Amino acid sequence: DTEVTQTPKHLVMGMTNKKSLKCEQHMGHRAMYWYKQKAKKPPELMFVYSYEKLSINESVPSRFSPECPNSSLLNLHLHALQPEDSALYLCASSQVAGTYTDTQYFGPGTRLTVL
Amino acid sequence: DQQVKQNSPSLSVQEGRISILNCDYTNSMFDYFLWYKKYPAEGPTFLISISSIKDKNEDGRFTVFLNKSAKHLSLHIVPSQPGDSAVYFCAASGRTGNQFYFGTGTSLTVIP
Numbered sequence: 001d002t003e004v005t006q007t008p009k010h011l012v013m014g015m016t017n018k019k020s021l022k023c024e025q026h027m028g029h030r031a032m033y034w035y036k037q038k039a040k041k042p043p044e045l046m047f048v049y050s051y052e053k054l055s056i057n058e059s060v061p062s063r064f065s066p067e068c069p070n071s072s073l074l075n076l077h078l079h080a081l082q083p084e085d086s087a088l089y090l091c092a093s094s095q096v097a098g099t100y101t102d103t104q105y106f107g108p109g110t111r112l113t114v115l
Numbered sequence: 116d117q118q119v120k121q122n123s124p125s126l127s128v129q130e131g132r133i134s135i136l137n138c139d140y141t142n143s144m145f146d147y148f149l150w151y152k153k154y155p156a157e158g159p160t161f162l163i164s165i166s167s168i169k170d171k172n173e174d175g176r177f178t179v180f181l182n183k184s185a186k187h188l189s190l191h192i193v194p195s196q197p198g199d200s201a202v203y204f205c206a207a208s209g210r211t212g213n214q215f216y217f218g219t220g221t222s223l224t225v226i227p
Contacts, residue, residue: 004158042119042204042217043159056214090158103149104215106158 003027004107006091012113015081021110023074023091032074033104034066035090043090049074050096081114088112118142119207121218129226134192136221138205141186145207145216150179150190153202153220162203163190195225 004025013019023032031050035043048056049068063085065077074091088111092104120139128134138148146167151159165172165179165188172179178191192199202222206215 006158040124040220042219045214048214092158103161103164105161106151108158109156111156 004091004093004105006089006107006110008110009108010111010113012115013078013081014115015083017081018077018079020078021076021089021091021112023076023107024072025093025105025107026072027093027095027105028071029093029095029105030071031094031096031102032068033092033094034064034074034076035092035106037088037090037109047076078112081112083114086113117219118145119205119216119218121203121205121221123221124219125222125224127224127226128195130197131194134190134195134199134223134225136190136192136203136205136223138188138190138218139186140188140207140216142207142209142216143186144209147208148179148181148188149206149208149215150177151204151206151217152199153204159204192223195223197225197227199223200225 007022034046037043045058046060047066052068063080067075088109090109091107094102094104118141149164150162152162153159163174163177163179165181181188202220204220205218208215
């Protein structure tokens with residue numbers, strides 16, 4: 001089973017709202033990732049968690065706040081977003097972070113629209 | 116600065132023929148390469164990978180070729196099927212970490 005699930009599938013929020021994106025995997029993977037993808041662009045890495053600890057933060061604005069409550073779950077808390085943050089947010093997991101031959105498996109994404 | 120490039124944004128192929136998708140990279144430290152397939156409104160799905168110690172890897176209808184001296188890889192799909200119509204991303208990673216660098220994608224359309 002190589003499934004990564006993400007909820008919600010779609011999210012529309014105002015610039016003053018607070019919302020959260022959720023990601024879950026049950027493959028026993030110890031690395032989890034958040035990516036942002038704009039239309040016709042490749043996915044851009046935002047955060048990497050390794051063994052539930054944040055290991056990479058790609059200079060993401062503080063209005064995005066990741067959280068890894070346990071090895072299976074990854075959240076992305078959103079607050080005071082801008083319309084330009086509208087994008088597809090992808091979660092991925094892999095067996096172990098830092099191993100360059102490790103394959104990342106992606107969830108279906110959350111389509112976020114900020115009004 | 117785009118370290119992984121897919122110079123063809125789109126490709127159309129007749130059903131049953133070969134589809135060849137190309138990818139070029141600039142960073143000689145990349146040692147592991149992957150191809151992902153993405154349908155609209157879905158996340159990328161892993162297809163096939165190759166490490167730099169190989170120049171070819173096959174999995175069913177999919178074959179990836181790596182030319183390290185040219186910093187070029189390609190994905191061959193034979194025979195192409197209408198269900199292969201999707202956007203294909205190549206990705207690369209290097210020994211310095213677990214960050215993947217994605218290309219900009221090639222939209223493949225297989226015509227029945």
